Amino acid sequence: MPLASLTGSRLRERRLTAGLRQSDVAAQAGISASYLNLIEHDRRRVRGEVLERLADVLGFDRAALADGQDAALLDGLRNAAVRGVAAAVELEPPTDLINRFPAWAAHLVALDRRAQSLERAVEALNDRMTHDPHLSQSLHEVLSSLSSVRATAAILAQTEDLAPEMSVRFHQNLHHDSERLAAGAEALVAYLDAGSGVEDQGIAAPQEEVEDWLSAKGWSFTDEELTEGVATYPAPLGSAAARTLAQAYLAQAADDARALPMAALTQAVAKLGPDPFALAERFGSDPLPMLRRLALLPELAAGLVTCDASGTLTFRKPADGFPLPRFGAACPLWPLYAALGRPHQPVDTVVAMAGPDARRFRVLAWGGLLRPFGLRGPELHTAAMLILPEAAGSTPALPIGSSCRVCPRTTCPARREPSILSDGS
């Protein structure tokens, strides 16, 4: 049934339910019975003044009859069907449901949206509970304090002949542990209740602190700020480790800015496109700093991830629609890891991120090799991957995900653990 026919079907349904004759309704609406018949059987599109008169005669809310609302409802129902357990079953188009039970249809769509929202929350919480070392440490701190409070309080309450010096000692312990418990519980609640940046909660990882700070600054400094040393990390940047990381970031960004001035880079991108390898050749630069500089161009809306030889993500600038794992390892199919394993070879791949809309990206990665311990010492591998939004197209795309734990691709041969989105969770 075509979308435009929805209103006619609903008018007929309402007239029959009300026990009204076609000719009577047509007369009251100022149209012929034959025209109403065509409308009701979806052979004429009804809108404007005629629709308003028919809505008044049949007691409809005019706005609810508009095609736009039905279209949104129809899309919502289709999404619900695709996402539901019956995804593999060929479902009938849900237009009849909208026509006959519009309130139920709207309720179904609302429930599906609620389910999606809860699913996202579960993914985030599961990711934290499974991989978050800070949460684990916080829970351990709270339970240890609680153990001590419980044991000490019981001694004080149940030992009638407790020596005075022991009583003083245990009271001091109790006070110390109750303070520690209160602080730990507050930090834990703040963390689990996180609605804002993690830097406010006192238990963020240093890397997260730095990334939050950069995000708040729009991920960029001017070349002048960097090269003249004006750019500094803010005083409230929580931990000493975060300040060290921020200093290292600024020093590297300053080196990049000197080697690849933004004005010249912007001109070259306009001519060559955002191809880091062509641009690196043009500037005689190593591709790694080029990837970092391109990630800072606002017009590209690009993401960037870097990793060390262990595969640990050492920098994460997100791109819209390309979720980056906050904890734990990323998807092993990311071309970032292909570059890590094949240093000094360009990797240029179109990928499709797992998810309902299968967003496509062009990712460009490069692996580097450092020898800080000399030629005989161990070599240090590193890699970076630029993430560029890619328009839909026919180019085959490598299916990837964010991390196995939240990836719905159940049959992926690269999977290392079950997904919470599958039955094997």
Place this chain on the structure above:
Amino acid sequence: MSHHVLLIEDEQNIAEAIEFILTRDGFRVTHLGAGHGVARMVQDDRPDLIILDHMLPGLSGLEILAALRGDPATTSIPVMMLTARGRDRDVAERAGADRFMSKPFSNSEILAEVRAMLGL
């Protein structure tokens, strides 16, 4: 002669409470705040039972347990493991712990377990 309990726990206040509870009940308690020195300690003054925390600085409780179970001289010493994480229970039992106690525990629970493990 009183039974000797070796307590390996880095949380000082928890250790003081456990030591008090056991000492009051007639046990002789030796406390270590970390796993280093356990082997010499066990050799010099063999305990009848070891209470071992799971998360310790340096050597973890599981590493200490593995070392104890790998040495014929100490493999038969009963070990009770303390942990704040319930999911560590299976790991501890597979590693050879005789008992497992989750924090926060009560004084009467830990005392009852120690007595039971020593057949008292």
